[in-house]
Amino acid sequence: xxxxxxxxxxxxxxxxFRENRTILRKWLxxxxxxxxxxxxxxxxxxxxxxxxxxTNEIEHPRALIFKxxxxxxxxxxxxxxxxxxxxxxxxxxxxxAVRAVGPTPEEQSLLREDIxxxxxxxxxxxxxxxxxxxLSRLEGKTYAEIAGLLxxxxxxxxxxxxxxxxxxxxxxxxxxxxxxxxxxxAGARV
Amino acid sequence: xxxxxxxxxxxxxAAQWMxxxxxxxxxxxxxxEFARWLAAHPAHAEAWSRYELLxxxxxxxxxxxxxxxxxxxxxxxxxxxxxxxxxxxAVGAVAAMGAAVIAISVMTDGAKPLSYETAHGExxxxxxxxxxxxxxxxxxxxxxxxxxxxxxxxLLSGEALFDVTRDAGRPFVVEGGPGxxxxxxxxxxxxxxxxxxxxxxxxxxxxxxxxxxxxxxETFAAAMLLAGExxxxxxxxxxxxxxxxDAAFVTDWREGRARFAETPxxxxxxxxxxxxxxxxxxxxxxxxxxxxxxxFSLDAQDASVSALESAxxxxxxxxxxxxLVLTGNAD
Numbered sequence: 405x406x407x408x409x410x411x412x413x414x415x416x417x418x419x420x421f422r423e424n425r426t427i428l429r430k431w432l433x434x435x436x437x438x439x440x441x442x443x444x445x446x447x448x449x450x451x452x453x454x455x456x457x458x459t460n461e462i463e464h465p466r467a468l469i470f471k472x473x474x475x476x477x478x479x480x481x482x483x484x485x486x487x488x489x490x491x492x493x494x495x496x497x498x499x500x501a502v503r504a505v506g507p508t509p510e511e512q513s514l515l516r517e518d519i520x521x522x523x524x525x526x527x528x529x530x531x532x533x534x535x536x537x538x539l540s541r542l543e544g545k546t547y548a549e550i551a552g553l554l555x556x557x558x559x560x561x562x563x564x565x566x567x568x569x570x571x572x573x574x575x576x577x578x579x580x581x582x583x584x585x586x587x588x589x590a591g592a593r594v
Numbered sequence: 595x596x597x598x599x600x601x602x603x604x605x606x607x608a609a610q611w612m613x614x615x616x617x618x619x620x621x622x623x624x625x626x627e628f629a630r631w632l633a634a635h636p637a638h639a640e641a642w643s644r645y646e647l648l649x650x651x652x653x654x655x656x657x658x659x660x661x662x663x664x665x666x667x668x669x670x671x672x673x674x675x676x677x678x679x680x681x682x683x684a685v686g687a688v689a690a691m692g693a694a695v696i697a698i699s700v701m702t703d704g705a706k707p708l709s710y711e712t713a714h715g716e717x718x719x720x721x722x723x724x725x726x727x728x729x730x731x732x733x734x735x736x737x738x739x740x741x742x743x744x745x746x747x748x749l750l751s752g753e754a755l756f757d758v759t760r761d762a763g764r765p766f767v768v769e770g771g772p773g774x775x776x777x778x779x780x781x782x783x784x785x786x787x788x789x790x791x792x793x794x795x796x797x798x799x800x801x802x803x804x805x806x807x808x809x810x811x812e813t814f815a816a817a818m819l820l821a822g823e824x825x826x827x828x829x830x831x832x833x834x835x836x837x838x839x840d841a842a843f844v845t846d847w848r849e850g851r852a853r854f855a856e857t858p859x860x861x862x863x864x865x866x867x868x869x870x871x872x873x874x875x876x877x878x879x880x881x882x883x884x885x886x887x888x889x890f891s892l893d894a895q896d897a898s899v900s901a902l903e904s905a906x907x908x909x910x911x912x913x914x915x916x917x918l919v920l921t922g923n924a925d
Contacts, residue, residue, distance in 0.1 A: 414802065414803060415802075418802070418803070418804075418820055418821050421804075421820055422820060424668065426671075427664075427667060427668045427671050428664070430667070431663070431664050431667055435660065446818070447806065447816065447818045450804050450818050451804075451806070454803075454804055458760055466668075470661055470664050470665065470668075471657075471661060473664065474657045474658075474660035474661040474664060475657050477657075477660055478653055478656045478657040478660060481656070482653060485615075485616040485618075486615060486616060486620070487618055487620075516658075518651060519651060519654045519655045519658050520658070522651050522652055522654075522655040523655045523658065523659060526652075526655065540616055541652065541656055542656060542659070545618075546617065546618025546619070547617045547618055547619070548618060548619070549618070558617075562613050562614065562617060565613040565616065565617075566609045566610055566613045569609040569612055569613060569645065569648065570605070570606070570609045572648060572652065573605070573609065573644065573645060573648050576648065576651060
């Protein structure tokens with residue numbers, strides 16, 4: 405019986421799942437554009453929170469559910485962005501390109517203030533650059549798809565993305581002066 | 595000056611690599627070239643790590659934006675309509691079950707799994723090595739094969755109600771007919787066709803917690819069931835739509851009773867026969883349609899048969915073959 409979650413906590417979690425399931429699923433389907441992916445993420449949310457709750461007190465179940473869902477949806481989009489071609493002719497094949505385990509509910513290493521600033525800076529990008537960047541980041545679209553949507557060439561899209569990254573890097577300077585991360589095998593993520 | 599230039603060139607190249615990586619057409623050849631670039635100079639790795647940090651910030655920004663979006667959507671929903679109330683079935687604690695917890699295990703040598711069985715008409719509770727409790731319905735067989743990293747059991751026939759102790763490091767897995775049930779720590783009922791008499795091969799009903807049901811042969815995407823939800827699966831491993839259920843009915847068998855609400859007599863008899871020593875039969879098929887509402891004892895067959903007789907105007911006639919045949923009184 406070790407580590408058993410209080411039945412009260414279990415019930416509160418269940419109630420929160422139930423109350424928010426419809427809205428969560430609706431949002432996930434809208435965001436990911438795919439019912440199967442949305443359901444997969446939804447299940448991961450349940451499992452993750454349930455496991456987390458076994459060893460942690462949860463004060464605000466709904467907030468935790470929303471945070472976990474948005475983190476996992478973000479992860480899904482990251483892995484979509486990083487699909488890569490095995491050979492020039494092969495179908496785009498999804499590779500284990502992202503961290504196998506995404507952000508956990510308890511993971512809060514980044515400062516909220518920095519993140520707010522990042523959001524603001526994305527808003528300051530030139531319209532076409534911003535649009536291309538958001539289609540890539542918020543919808544996981546490939547450059548070919550973005551090119552079709554914006555009516556520009558694929559290489560233009562790539563240039564927009566490079567521009568966005570360079571501007572954001574210069575304006576945000578994350579971690580500057582604080583620490584220089586040692587390069588690790590994480591570089592092999594691609 | 596040269597250092598500045600190199601730094602700037604490395605920064606530009608890192609941005610190009612990140613953009614290329616996210617393009618949707620990053621090939622193995624690109625990956626190889628990227629690895630060579632990364633290893634070519636420490637400034638490259640340094641520049642790349644700065645972009646990775648940026649990437650992490652941007653992902654966090656995306657998640658935050660999503661969170662706000664979701665909050666807005668949820669709040670709009672709440673304001674738009676009155677909060678729905680869900681019926682949460684009340685379930686008695688398993689600890690309050692029968693006083694006697696019988697754990698008769700047929701210990702076999704070494705690697706063979708433990709096996710628990712109930713005879714026709716018998717019900718029994720077993721406490722497993724991890725403290726989880728399995729209540730077995732009449733005519734059931736359960737095999738227990740716990741390993742270091744997994745608690746796996748197989749329901750080979752009948753029905754079992756599980757109350758699983760939580761152990762995040764050792765998942766509890768139930769195999770039943772065409773289905774596999776992954777348990778996150780909870781109380782749930784698993785019934786095979788032999789216990790339900792229904793067409794579906796497997797019915798999983800969750801009383802508390804969360805369970806994940808999938809097909810043994812991956813014929814459908816896994817379904818997540820919350821308390822008060824039930825899922826039936828066909829012999830082919832196809833899941834039927836989830837439905838809600840009244841928990842009280844699911845746990846009745848454990849209390850030694852069966853309750854019916856407008857249930858056709860033929861289904862009532864099928865269920866009672868799982869427990870009765872003297873099987874009931876119907877004189878005519880038409881009788882099977884008569885709806886039955888009421889509570890019957892699974893242990894006192896005589897009383898249950900009398901109740902059926904008086905409620906439905908039937909007479910039970912013992913036959914030479916041991917069956918009790920129900921005949922209508924009216925005609």
